[in-house]
Amino acid sequence: MNEANRRTANSFLSIDPDTHLIGLDWGTTQLRAYRFIADGEVAESRQLPAGIQRIGPAGPDGFERAFEDACGDWRAATPACPIVACGMIGSAQGWREAPYIDVPTSLDALGHAWTDVHTASGATLHIVPGLIVRAALPEVLRGEETQIAGALDIALDSAPDRWIGLPGTHTKWVRVRDRDIVQFHTFMTGEVFAALCDHTILGRTMRRVPPPVEPAAFDGDAFDRGVDVARGSHGRAGVLSTIFSTRSLGLVGALAPPSQSDYLSGLLIGHELAGFGALGGLGAPPLQLVGSDELCRRYQRALAAFGCRSALATNATERGLWRIARAAGLVPSAIARPSNPQD
């Protein structure tokens, strides 16, 4: 594995010929490539700064080049290997638009609604469709459907239902019942947090360590305080009002500048969860979180304040790419898995 992870000028020799699937998680800023061997084991993975926002302006040639960079050597070694891609590569700004499919839908149906790209090098890329809820307030997602498919491969209590939370720039809360996605809700919590910190007066009094240099220490007390304000009686005023306390508590010396960012983070996540609760989300179905460790831990902590337990699902994207390919018959189901109690 370590050997395989090291990419060399002539890396063909180190590639396991038993490659069953190439999976691409092709998002806005990054392109992640996975080489799967038997039973969905990831033998090798790579990350390139080749998201669609970066290479899209170069047109189809940019996508072709990034694709070759990501997995050209894997394909040369196993030319017949199927390739599945998920994420923004299937958006209107991507390589080819993969139309949304309507919710409710079975997750196993995702692999029957590919949009194919035939590359200049002769490969066929199966792009997983995103999902849409056509309602008074429509909802869309793209990329998360694959993570959900992966998360579902992880047993969670014995319940058929679950809510899967995918914290991020746009957090999604997705309701799954019997392997069907039945509804979901978007919260722009991550993007609003960034905009407030970087482009409003709230950011001016924060003392933040630039994350790429050195991650700031997490101030759990400040975070919890923000969550408590959001879920308590003050939270009724709504997030447009409570966020001002990030500044006013600082003005009266009751919230130190280095704590303000985590306080605001707790406030926003707390308001998100209060809103999610109002939509029926903090009831009986168990909760499962998919995303970065750091962010998921914040959500777990905030959920605990709301009296909710939540489980973490790791490697959901890789699991999902494999799961969808297997449901579509692209890869063998070598090992019989225990069937879902509801199947």
Added chain:
Amino acid sequence: MNEANRRTANSFLSIDPDTHLIGLDWGTTQLRAYRFIADGEVAESRQLPAGIQRIGPAGPDGFERAFEDACGDWRAATPACPIVACGMIGSAQGWREAPYIDVPTSLDALGHAWTDVHTASGATLHIVPGLIVRAALPEVLRGEETQIAGALDIALDSAPDRWIGLPGTHTKWVRVRDRDIVQFHTFMTGEVFAALCDHTILGRTMRRVPPPVEPAAFDGDAFDRGVDVARGSHGRAGVLSTIFSTRSLGLVGALAPPSQSDYLSGLLIGHELAGFGALGGLGAPPLQLVGSDELCRRYQRALAAFGCRSALATNATERGLWRIARAAGLVPSAIARPSNPQD
């Protein structure tokens, strides 16, 4: 009046010697100066791009120069004329910090809590203090106290109580009872709207006419639609969730790009009013709005959707500067005014 408004190189000749008060509304970006004659009539006004954010970095000299530019000729003609200033000039980043005074407070007390600046040219500038609510979530304002004093000079039904709304970057809702400010709440609606439009994905699909070039036509239907979403059952999800519909409605072709900005504006103002209502703000006491015509009309429209009438108060800052100076005995009370029913 028209003659007096025209500033000339040798404008002394045109200055009415009967100047009773010079009032300065000295904010973050602008400095507005008012020359008052008898009974608080504004004989002349000026606006300079000399807010504290622009001239503060030059230190005290910058403030001195801006002060001379704004009213040096008025002072030369009537050297004994008192000078009152309100706004961010009294903040920690201003000329001199004017400490907040605690709420509840009588509005007539504002003029007994000046902070004075003695200028290099021998003038004394009385800076009106801002207000603070010391509570679990503190509230502060600076500048609005003067507008409130002015708005109270305008009769409103026969009610002793009122809520005064001051829409803007940070909207304030201020509860007044018997000329006392008893509480207030901040909503960062204006600043959040700007940050969402300019620094999140929501702005990317909006087609906005840059306001300084040509004001975009107001799309009342889109605005109302946003208000209705916020105050209806979808609003329970909270603003972090509903704002995403600005984009998702656009994606499904149900909200044209030029309408998205007004839809988002309606959403945010609607969520603000829903939060204000949860704080008890949409009940019996009448509502009065102070601010720009365009913004106040949006608030009136949104309030109407909530079943609330609201009155507009014009020229509140000028009225308030005069009112506070008069209460402090700086200017004569030449004409007896009808007393407030509660006095």
